[in-house]
């Protein structure tokens with residue numbers, strides 16, 4: 001009995017109390033000056049954010065950097081600019097929300113540029129085809145995000161198109177937190193889920209029809225692939241082209257605003 005009680009106390013100390021104390025210590029320390037410099041350089045709009053939002057962002061970044069492991073892939077050399085920029089963009093998705101910092105995510109793998117992933121497809125008759133796909137980002141529900149650094153900064157094409165691979169892949173992480181990557185993140189109630197699916201489905205069909213009619217849309221056509229991609233690209237548009245999205249798709253904007261608890265138009 002004594003042994004069991006001692007073991008329980010020891011496990012509690014090692015896995016609950018000590019990690020909490022360590023996190024509290026990390027969050028109490030001052031945010032390094034050169035981290036702020038990186039945010040000013042690589043996070044568009046950071047300097048225009050209200051001070052309380054900047055403070056929240058810095059706190060989330062500290063926690064993100066404390067809890068997640070960054071892995072350099074290919075010939076990339078990992079440094080603070082890469083870690084802080086990725087953490088900063090990812091944590092934009094968590095502002096003003098009572099939430100943990102991507103609890104299922106453990107590793108961020110970073111390649112210097114687009115990476116090749118082998119794919120296997122089983123077709124009719126059991127024929128297996130192997131192809132290679134070139135990607136700038138990928139999100140796995142087993143706790144990994146893979147990113148290409150040259151797609152994250154100094155990429156005028158992505159900026160012009162309102163695309164952001166970090167925001168995209170971390171929206172997938174939020175989507176997969178409930179165990180299924182289906183275009184709906186964790187929401188507070190069944191009413192919220194019902195409203196979410198009504199609006200998202202309508203807007204998804206609207207995007208598909210715009211593509212069929214060859215009409216321009218604020219939303220990246222890639223979103224028409226499936227509901228999960230639709231959530232990821234509309235999240236990109238919400239943060240990167242918020243005024244355009246609010247004006248062209250007010251209902252969709254409102255649903256995303258209610259979920260993200262923030263209005264990025266404030267700092268655009």
Ligand SMILES: [Zn+2]
Pocket residue numbers: 168172228229232
């Ligand atoms: Zn995607």
